[in-house]
Amino acid sequence: MNIEQALQQRSSVRAFTNQTISGEIVRGLLKKASQAPSGGNMQPWRVTAVGGQALKDLSAKAKVTEPVQRPGLSYPAGLWEPYRSRRFENGEDLYRALNIGREDKAARLEQLAKNSQMxxxxxxxFIAVEERMGYAQWIDLGIYxxxxxLLAAEQGLATCAQGFWRMYSDMLIEQLALPAGYQIAFGVALGYEDTSAPINQWQSSRADSEEWLSLKGLD
Known part of the structure; x- marks a missing residue:
């Protein structure tokens, strides 16, 4: 598999099989990803992988923890075009794939809650970063x-990046025994895709390149 194929294969998978992954494979992928570039080679990420009963315990803890929205770490207030429409259409397409109507708030909340179960x-x-770090270091986290x-896709594994876990940062810092002064940047679900799940039959669209791409001084 080449890089282009990995990019095409990668998607945000929201239903996984119960097939396990060895710690050796997980460790290998996370270590290889550390070849990602970072400004000043600071490598600002701190990574914790959790599985088995420990992951079940975290999921249970999230269910009884009050989520906290942190300003500036989610979508901007009063989202404007074209981003508002893109986000809206993405959400509607996702729930349509599950046959969940706009009026079915309970079913939508139930689907949202599946984030806590990875x-x-x-x-x-779970990727954490020191609270003192700035915008540039968060870019580095995205590259990581x-x-x-992409490395997971190459291995036939599926992922779903989740900003959801930022709402549980304090709980996770405590439960994962991370040093004071850190915050959770995002979580990532890792496993094997359940190809029979309806939610995985849908993939989000991409804007036409004419909306965001320009070339100057090039033939």
Whole structure:
């Protein structure tokens, strides 16, 4: 599999099989991803992989923990075009794939809650960063994340990156015994895709390149 194929294969999988993954494979993928570039070679990521009963315990803890929205770590307030429409259409397409109507708030909340269960994945990855770090270091985290997800795709594994876990940062810092002064940047579900699940039959669209791409001084 080449890089282009890995990019095409990678998607946000929201239903996994119960097939387990060895710690050796998980460790290998996370270590290889650390070849990702970072400004000043600071490598600002701190990564914790969780599986088995430990992951079940975290999921149970999340269910009884009040989520906290952190300003500036989610979508901007009053989202404008074209981003508002893209986000809206993405959500509607996702729920349509599950045959969940707009008026069915209970079913939508039930689907949202599956984030706390890593969508059934056997491994949850949590990436933390020091609170003192800035915008540039968060870019580095994104590069690490993409590197990891592409490496996982190469191995036939599926992933789903989750900003959801930022709402449970304090709980996770405590439960994962991370040093003071850190915050959770995102979680990643890792496992094998349940190809029979309706949610995995849908993939989000991409904007036409004419909306965001320009070339100057090139033939």
């Amino acid at each position: 969508f059934g994945a056997p491994v949850g990855i 994340l993409q590197s990891f997800m």
